[in-house]
Amino acid sequence: MARLGNVSREELKPEEHQYYDSIADSRGSVRGPYGVLLHSPDLAARVAHTGAFVRFNLDLPESLKETIIITTAREIKNQYEFSAHARLARQAGVSDETVAAIANGTAPYGLEGETALLVTYTKELLQYRKISDATYKAVVDKYGVSKTLEITALIGHYLLVGQILAAFEVDLPDGVGPEIPVTGQ
Numbered sequence: 001m002a003r004l005g006n007v008s009r010e011e012l013k014p015e016e017h018q019y020y021d022s023i024a025d026s027r028g029s030v031r032g033p034y035g036v037l038l039h040s041p042d043l044a045a046r047v048a049h050t051g052a053f054v055r056f057n058l059d060l061p062e063s064l065k066e067t068i069i070i071t072t073a074r075e076i077k078n079q080y081e082f083s084a085h086a087r088l089a090r091q092a093g094v095s096d097e098t099v100a101a102i103a104n105g106t107a108p109y110g111l112e113g114e115t116a117l118l119v120t121y122t123k124e125l126l127q128y129r130k131i132s133d134a135t136y137k138a139v140v141d142k143y144g145v146s147k148t149l150e151i152t153a154l155i156g157h158y159l160l161v162g163q164i165l166a167a168f169e170v171d172l173p174d175g176v177g178p179e180i181p182v183t184g185q
Contacts (some may be wrong), residue, residue: 003168019045019090026052032080034118039174047160054154059147062092064118069158070094070102071119072132075126078162079178080170085158086179103179117142122155 009020009030019041023034026048030038037044058065068090073082086099087163101107108116108123121139124131131139134173164170172178 001038001169002171004036004039004125006031007038007041012038012041016041016067019048023048026056029149031041032084032170033161036164036168036170047157047164050153051157051161054150054157058150058154060143060151064114065095065154066092067094067098067102067115068118068122068154070099071107071122072155072158073162074102074105074180076159076162076166077180078165079180080165080172081162083172083176083179099179114142118151121151125143125152125155126159 007020007030008168009017009024012020020030020038022031022045023038027034034044034048037047056067056071066085069085070082070089073085082103086103089099090096098107098111101110102119108119111119115134117138122136124135136148139151143151
């Protein structure tokens, strides 16, 4: 059971409604980490603002952004984040096989091209807390320094979101099951 419930718009002070409204406008609703983050409305707005940039304004195909996000979720073993973004990844054209390989921890093996490169980059950063010279060079050569920085910020943003979800034990939405295998994590 979640440690903190979602904050409704009515629970906020009138001057804080703008934070709720901004989150709802950018995401269609307020749920999951943002419902919890609204216990600190100013923080929620700042996290949402960064999230909106890296998720919606990063010039990278949706399929690759979602691949990075689910890889991040897998590495921190966050079922909520993984399940929410696995659905979005599939909608963006990521194959069930790729989602399963990431969920099972076998990726980047069996993946190719940019997908394999970005999974490798994400896993190295989260597993080893650094990027190998070869992987860094490959990502910078492909995307340039600015976009590499933004890709890294995308990973960092979902690392933050995942930690909020974990610390406050945010439950999976009704009807959504875990996708990361419990064994072999």
